[in-house]
Amino acid sequence: MASKDNQGSGAFIRSESAFRNFIFPDSNAPFPAEKGRYALTSIVRILKGLENIIDLYELHPSMGPKGWYFSGEGSSLPVDPLYGFKYLPDLYKKADPSFTGPFTVPMLWDKKTHTVVNNESSEIIRMLTTAFDHLLPEHLREVNRPGGGLYPKHLQSSIDEVNSWVYNLINNGVYKTGFATTQQAYDANLYPLFEGLDRVEQLLSSPAPSDGGSPETKSRKYLLGDNLTETDVRSNAFKE
Template sequence: MSQPTEYQKDGHFTRPASTFRDFISADPNSKFPAEKGRYALYLSPGCPWAHRTMIVRALKRLEDVIDLYILSPSMSKEGWGWVFDGSHGTLPKDPLYGLTYLRDLYFKADPEFNGRFTVPVLWDKKNATIVNNESSEIIRMFYSEFDEFVPERFREVNKPGGGLYPENLRKEIDELNDWVYNTVNNGVYKCGFAGKQESYDENVYPLFESLDRLEAILAKGQPFLFGNHLTEADIRLYTTIARFDVAYHSVFQCNLKSIRHDYPFLHRWFRRLYWDDGHDKTAGAFHRTTAPWIKFYAEGYSRARSKVTGSQAAVIVPRGPAVLVEPLKDEERI
């Protein structure tokens, strides 16, 4: 039987920290100054952490400012990590250097690198190196550091409510992000990649307690987690909820409840974002970065679960739900 990976420690799932942590700044004298066309975002649409960065890039209208290079939605079957293979319309090769595997990009940045080859990767084309591979930091760079390159009305300073990370709500957003990350965003992985029953049990109940808590917040009638305006907290939660019923519920055994049947306010919040394909607030960013890939989520997680837990059993991909995302009624729209 194969051995569990580095993610497994005594039956518990442990996520190692990201390694490249530099920042792009609007300051032209900074180490990595914001410049149009200088940077590229590498990601797989199957990864929820990478999905965050793809959403914010679209929300901020940075499509012609920061290049986007999409790898396969699933890791390579050979066990070499994220791969360019041309599947499902993705790129067949890295467009900059002709590479096949993301790991080779890491080695290009640092030939002695011995960490994890994760997405997203924010790449500096000028210096041929990785700026950052931590999604929570990349999205914050995207909020305002490139604002001189986007139309004035989409700059953070001009947004109603103070932007995606408004100063008056930062403490509250950080507090919500903290418990959502530990029990929901990462909580589903702690369940799905558990190697022991007690580890699964330790995490599945807190996961659904936090979903109950989120449901109560949205039950107050507000369209977003912090009122009438979209914030970072909504973006960070969305990528987990988008994968919940179609993958985490079945593949990761997060099945005490489902979003569509047991959380009406959370379900409506999700569908409002998913189906909003033209609203000025979102520019369809959630729909455009989810709809082409949602049908592949279950396969990606099925393969990942087998690898992380060290299982020798054949990978079985669950089919369903029959309707991936239920429609939004006219009266439910914002």
């Protein structure tokens, strides 16, 4: 998952995701959107109604000595149902025998070409949001969802902007503080983390943007208004 820098500062450095391919709604694409072809773990799969289109293979909720694994406990499968593997690194090795890690989740797997499509969570979210719409019933497609879906055109620039600082200050910030091995590294990242949390609170406490016809409400339910967007999924920040 991570590495430490070579300067002895004790700072957490997140490793870059190694598999960065994309699924497109084009039958000629290297990874076309097809029903039953892909497998992963993701909340967006449920939000988008993709349960019958993308398989879900759950691992044990915590890592073991060899990393993420299938245990058969709780909702975890006993083994990987495709190849009978017990450990997630075995799937990565099947995709690329020379791959040395990190062996992270979520991971989007292509059952046809027997390889990893992508293991960067933000890119998987974006793919699930848009690539499979043509395979869904009309009422589940982005354009017919409240507010225009998880990544509506009129909010795309705002979503991208908020995603950027949420990732840097919060998503990555909790790792930078939690895995810091020196007090200096911890202090250097603690204040930016709380800055990000304060910005989220300010957004949720501010009036929802007017739609041009209705008055502004006292406060918004989600980060960018009264409808769920990709930003809320990535930050897990919204009011109940």
